[in-house]
Amino acid sequence: xxxxxxxxxxxxxxxxxxxxxxxxxxxxxxxxxxxxxxxxxxxxxxxxxxxxxxxxxxxxxxxxxxxxxxxxxxxxxxxxxxxxxxxxxxxxxxxxxxxxxxxxxx
Numbered sequence: 001x002x003x004x005x006x007x008x009x010x011x012x013x014x015x016x017x018x019x020x021x022x023x024x025x026x027x028x029x030x031x032x033x034x035x036x037x038x039x040x041x042x043x044x045x046x047x048x049x050x051x052x053x054x055x056x057x058x059x060x061x062x063x064x065x066x067x068x069x070x071x072x073x074x075x076x077x078x079x080x081x082x083x084x085x086x087x088x089x090x091x092x093x094x095x096x097x098x099x100x101x102x103x104x105x106x
Contacts, residue, residue, distance in 0.1 A: 022071045022094040023067075023071065024069055024071055024097050025067045025069070025095070025096050025097065026066045026090065026097045027098045027099070028043050028058070028065075028101075029058075029061075029062050029098075029099075029100045030058050030062050030078055030086075030100075030101060030103060031062055032104075033103070033104045037058075037062025039058055039059060039060050040057065040058060041058040041064075041079065041103065042078070042079040043055065043056045044075075044076070044077040045066055045074045045075075046074055046076075046077060047072070048075055054074075070092070071093055071094055073091045074092060075087065075089060075090075076089060076090040076101075082106060083104060084105075084106055086101050
């Protein structure tokens with residue numbers, strides 16, 4: 001299992017001086033095992049405790065953005081027919097987050 005790479009952009013960190021919940025934006029890039037961008041991957045950022053899911057689908061460059069995800073730790077899933085399902089974890093922080101993973105053909 002490949003661990004997603006996460007990066008926080010400190011210039012975009014949100015200020016939380018009030019009671020507004022902090023959120024982060026997750027930019028996901030998915031590649032096949034040859035390093036090529038993988039289009040049509042359903043990406044889920046899921047809270048296993050509450051069942052709340054945030055979803056996106058990768059485009060032709062293998063990327064998708066999932067915005068306004070409350071800060072916290074989530075399950076990260078990648079699903080595409082003909083490929084082994086990807087499963088990992090992601091900790092979302094306020095601001096911009098990045099995850100990259102590889103999916104292997106079945």
